[in-house]
Amino acid sequence: MTTKNIMCKLLFIPCLCFLLSVTSGSDVRAQSYKYLSLFSVGIPAQNKVWEAWKVHELQLFEGKLYIGYGDAVINTGPTDVIYYDLQSKEYKTEFTVDEEAISRYKVIDGKLIIPGIDATESWKLGNIYVRTASGWAKKRSVTHGLHVNDITSFKGEWFVSTGSFFEYGENESCAVGGILRSNDEGDTFRLVFTTPYFETSVFRVGSLITFQDKIYASYYAFRGLKKEEIPESYWPGLGTEYEGQHLIMSDDVLGNLDVLAYDGKQWSFKDLITTSNLCRLHPFVFGDKLIFATMSGQYIDYLGLMKKMPPQAETALFIFDGHQTERISFEYDRIEDVVIFNNRLFLLIIRAQQYFIAETADLQNWQYFLIPNSGVKPRSIEYDGSSFYVGMDDGTIFQATVGEEISDLTCLTEHEPIRIHGAAEIPRQGKWYWVAMTGWRKWGKLARFTAFIESQNCINLTVHNVSAIRVFIPPQEINTTKPVFLKINGQQVFQGTLNGKKELICKSPKPGQWEVKSGNGSSKTFKYEREVVGHTDEELTKEGHDPLIGLWKAETIRQAARTDISLILKHNLIQGLPAGEIAVEDLYDLNEGRKIWTFSTTGEKLLEMLAFNIKLPEKNRMQIAGFDFWYQVEPDAQKNKLVSCSLLPEREYSVSTTDQFVKWALFNIGVEVEKYKETDLTVVGAMIAWLQQYNKIGSLPTRITKVAVQP
Template sequence: MRLSSRSASIIVALWFAATALLGEARGELLRFRPLGQPTAAKEEAARKINELMLFQDRLYLGHGDWFKDTGPTDVIYYDFAQQKFVNEYTVDEEAIVRYRRYGNRLYLPGADSTESWEFGNLYVHEASGWKKHRTIPRGLHVFDFAEFTDRWYVATGSYIGPSEGRPAIGAIYSSEDQGATWRYEFTTPSAFGAVYRLTALMPYKGRLFAFGYADGPMARESTPEQNQSDDGKQYNRVARSFVHDGGGWFRADIVSASLVQTIEPHVFGDHLLLCARIGRYGDQFKNQWQLFAHDGKNTRRVPLECDQIVDTLVKNDRLMLLLARQGKYSLVESTDLAHWTHRDLAPDIKRPLSIEYDGTSYYLGLADGTVLAATASVD
């Protein structure tokens, strides 16, 4: 059957539209090989590799589960020269969920201390090794760290009053003496029955952005049987965003979507990228992940075909996303947020959680504690 020129044009247009959504180019199949399973001897919840970070020719791992209290937690890195994993240090935390690199230092915020709630911890890798700063007052959860205007900042889950039965707040602290002392910069509202936390910090265009969430009861709905607890209340998680512009802290509602639960920020080129989890909070509700790009004034959504943005990595001029869709995983890359290279991961790679890239090789951290590597051909 011969197609008319109009029908052929429609098919071509549809093909280009589909290609634009799925990634304009298919990259080579990455052949991953195991570097090892350094957390295999730990309890199951402690094995998962939450974070990968290259620092001083080492691949640092973040692992553990602070919800299930799997600490204390080892700082483990892969030594490329010796081709083995090394236990370098142990932190008094239930898990390691994030590293931050500024200059020649590596920072490890203490997400959930195994010690008392009187102080929270920040760990800093300096020339002499790791140094622990147990100086953050009421820093129950220290989720993130940033350097901004010659000060150190941390984003926390803190509390007011006695540690038992206390209102839980999100708090940002700053230090002018590199962690010796801290002062309150900003706190969220507080309410009994609700939990506020600030979980991410990101400097961008001379301002410091902070992101977090509030867990608490919702206003009663017409169908209270949905997500209803024994006391008849419905609960949800709602994202909170703030910005420090040099003069004070203000709300920063820069994601135009409803039911946003959490936001994870990254700076890519001239944009502040925002990975947003959207939907009602609870296992019974299906959520979606969306990517937004903010240029300092306006925010636009970046189209993605995925069920979940598992991890995000910015390397120089390249953005890499680890995506999940219909039980399968893929890596997509872009240099301009318009043209994408799409690489499917082999089906035998189960539950990848984190990615890293050193210019020639990709690294994956899996939920079972396995670390994989694959060398890509030069573009």
């Protein structure tokens, strides 16, 4: 594998939110537990693209619960700074960061700070964002900070850790972990340390922590391997591929030197952890101890850790008092988050497929709070002194109150949240806990609901853009031997005894009119049904210089926005459409880029954009609607040139495109798009509207023609 290839394929994968796993001798099952009752306070990112919803981080600051969300692998930014006001019980947007996601908040010297995990701008600088008395301040000052992973304060200075990218010659680059220092609260940074550079690996400095009179930093590395390069015995632990490779973490990348320390004068590597094949560690301070949660093993899939722990991973928890390290005896499979409040440590853990919040004041005696097993992964927690807040993988934020002490864990499988929110654009995403949306009033638009179990056996639903919905009765919260009541949008639509039935099936043929019947389905057996919206006579492939799927997509956008022409990017076409029926899910799966944007420009400017674009690699070229052009293809793409085009240079054209085109315009057409306008139209909505009008996709005219070089 060449240096250039490893940079292209691996470099831009950001640091994962830390995932900690520990196993050892004590038996968590011998302890007592208290049940947590969950009450949804909403899905804060539901108006963003679905991939951005998952919650990475919760951070309480000045009575506000700040939400970390987004996806820095798929790239869903820019990202709004959203918080939940604990007093008003409302979500508010405070700022927008130029990052693909927010994965971490830190409180440094009394200031709330966001390390910029993946800037939407040039890779030459990384960002931090500081909340000041006058609002948020963006500091674009981390030189070569492609991924700013963490920040700490030490002796009046700020230090950030990075995944850094350096270009040092023609087609020569390296990916190292870096540490930079600022003596002016982030206005400027100076590089003070880098990890080594290995030709086939990407290095990162993941975490920084100040303890006693030193900074302690953790670093790690990963490399790209094809499946056949990995011993077959490790295949069960692999996650999904990235660009045809698995990102495999390096074990003992620098031998026994597992921690980096800084005493104010120099950086030095330390051997503090007595375990072999160490891949990753995460430090945090509790009381007068520095705690290291470690993960070791061979051929551990870096991206796969987001979903599961591979069977070969070995984990441990160590405490360091500044002089010696000792392993803690504490049993669990994985730590998802750490919170410290008033000298109490709270750990969000998973053990035997059950999630707990474990609390201790001395690292010896523990209290366990059980989170009902809903099948959705909790990712982050916060605590305000009376209630827990739990951020979920599906984007939900729950407020959790402590219930009664229990001894039988099996009963938790039947407990459900008292209040839930749900939102979805397609049936595949329609099931939320004990409710599933199955029909939309307007396809291509977000449908949402709130469901609340009231006293006296009443379920109260509020729905928007929903024409059919199913309620799976929670048996621990509803007494099914007595009459059950169901309200939808304030209207009582059902009253009766279920007689052993487990669900209410609700359909609304007209707004305000509901038909309800009971059924035997359950949340575990529910399967969504595909909503067919059209048909195509032939396969619409994404292959070739003017793929059929791109031709159709560009035309649907042009018609929906009622513009003269449309421009889209080929690399935003994820897949094509097979011949036959077309379902709403198919339309979502083939698209990257959700919103439709418009702008106006002259034919002359458009010709300049085309001339720039045809010189790029073919996967980065445009597809069009509303005009035609011909271009000459040379062996060297930089010599490609326009031959003819139906655009008139002097004419003003209205143009429709997607959010992804606007975001990456500088790279793909050579200029930033100016005076663009975001519409309320979506790409999928445009496709659905086209199919509702025409029903079937027939033959499509070629818009772009290659002209061979004349001998």
